[in-house]
Amino acid sequence: MAATGLLALRTLPGPSWVRGSGPSVLSRLRDAAVVRPGFLSTAEEETLNRELEPELRRRRYEYDHWDAAIHGFRETEKSRWSEASRAILQRVQATAFGPGQTLLSSVHVLDLEARGYIKPHVDSIKFCGTTIAGLSLLSPSVMRLVHTQDPGEWLELLLEPGSLYILRGSARYDFSHEILRDEESFFGERRIPRGRRISVICRSLPEGMGPGESGQLPPAC
Numbered sequence: 001m002a003a004t005g006l007l008a009l010r011t012l013p014g015p016s017w018v019r020g021s022g023p024s025v026l027s028r029l030r031d032a033a034v035v036r037p038g039f040l041s042t043a044e045e046e047t048l049n050r051e052l053e054p055e056l057r058r059r060r061y062e063y064d065h066w067d068a069a070i071h072g073f074r075e076t077e078k079s080r081w082s083e084a085s086r087a088i089l090q091r092v093q094a095t096a097f098g099p100g101q102t103l104l105s106s107v108h109v110l111d112l113e114a115r116g117y118i119k120p121h122v123d124s125i126k127f128c129g130t131t132i133a134g135l136s137l138l139s140p141s142v143m144r145l146v147h148t149q150d151p152g153e154w155l156e157l158l159l160e161p162g163s164l165y166i167l168r169g170s171a172r173y174d175f176s177h178e179i180l181r182d183e184e185s186f187f188g189e190r191r192i193p194r195g196r197r198i199s200v201i202c203r204s205l206p207e208g209m210g211p212g213e214s215g216q217l218p219p220a221c
Contacts, residue, residue, distance in 0.1 A: 017163070019188055020155040025147075032171035033145060035157050036095065039164035040088065045137055047084045048200060052137075056111050056198070072116025077106040088135075092202050096133035096166045101204045104128075108201040114139070114194060117181035120146060122173065129204030131168040137161055139195035142187050145175040158187045 017035040020026045040048075059074040081089065093103060112118070123132065136159040143165065147153035155175070159165055167177065180186075182194035 017158040017160075018155060021153050025153045025155060029145075029155060029171050029175075032167070032169045033155055033157060033175075034166040035159065036164040036166075037160055038162055039092075039095075040135060040162040042162070044084075044088050045162050047082075048088065048135070049137060049198070051082055051085050052078075052109060052111075052198060052200075056109070059111075061111075061113050061116070069121045070110075070112075070116070070118050072113040073110060073118075075108065075110045078109050079106040081107075089200075089202065092133055092135065092164060095164065096168075096202065097131055097204060101129070101131060104203045104205055108203065110199045110201065112179065112197045112199075114196050115182065116197075118177075118179040120144075120176035120178040122148065122176050125206055127203070127206060128172075129206050130172060131166065131204040132172060133164060133166045133202045135200040136163050136165070137198040137200065139197040140192050141194055141197050142180045142185050142192050143177055144180060145171060145177045147175050149174075156187060158192065 017037055018026070018033065020029075055076060055078070056074055059076065061072055061074050063071055089107065097103060138161055140158065140160045143157040143159055145155040145157070145167075153175075155171075157165055171177075179197070180194075185192045185194045
């Protein structure tokens with residue numbers, strides 16, 4: 001992490017969007033914590049922003065969450081989308097989820113103000129199944145994952161606007177995840193200035209829940 005002074009450890013030559021505490025964790029989570037930069041075109045980003053902005057604008061930013069996981073946020077669950085946005089979400093489903101996985105019918109939309117952040121947490125199995133996939137809009141950010149039993153094992157994901165991140169399996173259950181606040185927002189030695197960030201999050205169905213059911217809003221990133 002930035003405070004340790006460790007250099008970024010890259011899984012592939014050239015620019016990287018994933019760094020970690022060592023080759024072992026990078027190898028184990030290669031398919032469990034995935035970043036797809038440039039998943040959205042500029043036009044697709046604008047499509048989602050135009051659709052979400054009127055609904056989000058009606059809500060106030062909040063500074064206490066029901067489980068204290070998020071600060072400086074507004075959120076909603078959305079199940080009705082325009083045809084253009086629905087096509088984008090179908091592409092997310094095809095990319096991030098297996099053919100046998102059922103998704104929750106509602107998509108979680110989380111709007112963090114520039115000073116907002118998400119504290120380390122593991123999403124409850126009551127709200128999410130084995131896979132979480134999120135589109136990042138407006139501002140770059142850094143997502144940090146830390147092993148719940150061994151804090152020396154960690155990953156950091158650079159989430160640029162238009163990127164898709166996927167957490168599944170061990171990355172979903174064995175690691176907490178957080179979005180760093182602006183003053184902590186570094187990817188290795190690189191400063192990643194935070195602005196307002198919107199994430200559009202698709203989740204696989206929790207075990208035992210029907211596709212049409214929904215519960216309390218989850219603390220997903």
